[in-house]
Amino acid sequence: MHASADLIEHVFLISVVLFLLCECFLTARQIIAAERSVGSVPAGFENRLSLAAHKKAAAYTTESALANLVLSFIGAGFAVFMTTGHGFTFVAAFLETLSDTTLIVEWALLVVTALLMLLVELPFGWFARFRVKERFGYMRQTRREWLARTLTISAAGWGTMLPLSALLLALCELAGAWWWLVVWAAWLIYILWRWRLSLVRGVLWSRASRPIENSDLRALVADFLSAHGYQMEDLVVMTKPGVWKHAHVLLVGTGLKRRVVVFAHAAAKLTREELLAVIAANLARLKEHHTPWRIFFEAAGGLVICAALGWGSTHPAFFAGLGFSPLLTTEQPGAHAGFTIALALVTFPILFYPLRPLFNFIFRQMQYSADRFALRTVGGAELTRALVKLHRDYASTLTPSRIYSLFHYDRPHAGMRVQHIRSVIQREKLPESGPSDLVKFRTAPYLDREHPTRSVLSTEMAIRRKMHEEAGRFSRARIAAELDQALQKERSYVVDDGLEENAPTDETEKPELQETLDHAQHEESSAPKN
Template structure:
């Protein structure tokens, strides 16, 4: 056991197996728990949710969980194939031997990353197609035609090339040219890139996929504007997005950063909620800004990214990092793309086991945003809005508690709505 390469291989294998078994355990718990409660609406929701809607949510949850298990098994097998079974090594050797090195060290590295992304995307296509055109279709959520899906695929690929290729090329160049502290300079560039995307996304990227029109309901516009002024929030505009052309799911969100912030409502949301309920949902989102959740998440992302780049900086110089994952490092050519690719494949195995902590933090922030919304609007409106969204999005009311603690970024309905009752005395008459 003095061979660090062998130790890392064993650690990687153990985490891969343990992670898959844990995911399967959680998924089977979720399926079993939801199925056991399928035929009875929880007492707290008996007067607002029909048995048919409850059963639809249960069936949808179970179907997604079963498909998720297949995806997890396939992803684990694919990861094993790319690493210990020699997939990345074979791909890298083919590119090195192709003569692309004559164009400089950067070109073959970019080709390696692009080829890996293309092959991985093609292998994932069957799951994407099945989920969109079979699972979502079966439960009445998919509104997308194959033509629109194909157009989205072409556009997203184009955006990935136009936006992603230059930043990846810059990162690889820094890894090879910026000395021993390349990881620090790369982190600075990466964070700047992320902030730039936050600014450009609302006006440059998002309109490539959806149409955004100004909110033209004057009464609702006045109501929402008054709420934002009362909360001290300024946005560059209120927009309605044509989400219904892809899905029946409803949502609302803030996008952008700094002066480019805008409020976006799905057209499906405005169809399902009355003005007071829209107000309450928006107040919840404003709560995230009031409690500085967005800034905190950005700071956390900065810190985690810095730690990640520092770790990558160390691992990229360790031969056992490559050989322990079934890859022979290049003896003459640069290994920066290999290091980056392997790091991105391995990190999720380690981060998976700390994800419950991140989920717990997210649920805590959701409770804080709910409390803020209730302080700014009528809690009964937020309750009724959430009930409609749970119903229309077929979100199960009876998730497995362990599954919730591990995965849920939002509290389940029973916890979330249960906390609202004592916070708003006026809601007693509505729930009595």
């Protein structure tokens, strides 16, 4: 089918209008969902959140959704200005007066585009991510600290982009008309690096860890994995890497032999059955091959986008329809990779907006499938208690709009997961607790049913002390200052959980060493004397 410049322009402008209308509708649904549930705290969270705090979270969710809607309008307006407003044409024409080399012009256009996007988003992002939280008391950084941190992260990302984009464009130029396959290969390398090399090898195996010595727990986890065809290589505890916001337990390794990694915050908070339920949910992801499926869908989505890039780079109508003069793009020598990628950075988030809920829906179904496996093997009550204890984002409402979260979150909210577990139990008429073959584990002398294990806490406390002493790259003064700051942050109990995958966090969690020590001291003070 022949695509004319007028057709492409009309498709883009219609996409912008539909994008804004959809965001307005989603924001309205989010506000309605938050305000509708202010009368009572959702089931399962009654002992964790007061009704006043729940109402405050609903009000914050309303203003936060409106602020994000403003960001959507700003982004759409910037996209229209750079395309039909001929912003790309003006910038490219200016850059071509500075250099006669097309490759340098393309690289400079990419850099300028990224910089303009940063400068346009920064002031409105400050209002959405800082000012709203500051008004509701959820922000514990000063304006100068937040701005310095945001600028540092942005400058680091922009600086990293300079050499990487130059290398990518050079490779694309060598590939000629098939340059978009080079971009797709780079995307595949990034996916594999993120899932296997960086997160599993580079982060986990380089971190200090200690085995959990409790024989009852080791036997419990080993028997559970063995019942499902896996062998436990080791059971260790370690601090959670900062790059992971949602992980609590990991099953790392290859084949049927797995190393069970329990992060310190989960070991300090969960009872035995709750910890086993979290392990079961992670085992479901392993048995159902969630990670390979995620890689497949992300690779397929990247292929579609890269193929669109390759098609657009050879059609003058693509550039003309988006307000980018073909005289400055397709009429120039080379593969035109830089011109096409710069145009895609601004327009593709709107053109491919309908793919977001599709991919989020797929990834959320994987999470729900893992929860169903855990509630059938360990118990819904155990998994629900674990989710409630591990959840920390009480700034946002516990009852977000399902359709809003489908567009904006790639994983379901903890409140939605609790509701899903309850609905499955009612629909399939399952018992609240786990199956009868786990009764022998509930009577094992590992944990009190209502409190975390003293043995794990004492072991974990010793582990964290040793790890604290081994952290030679930090001075004692810096550790003490960070600890004081973390303790002050923990007083308000609310921490941003980072539901949006790419949203920057405004604070760091309290170090698990101090958290474990606090739990241990509480247990020792409340324990009956022999």
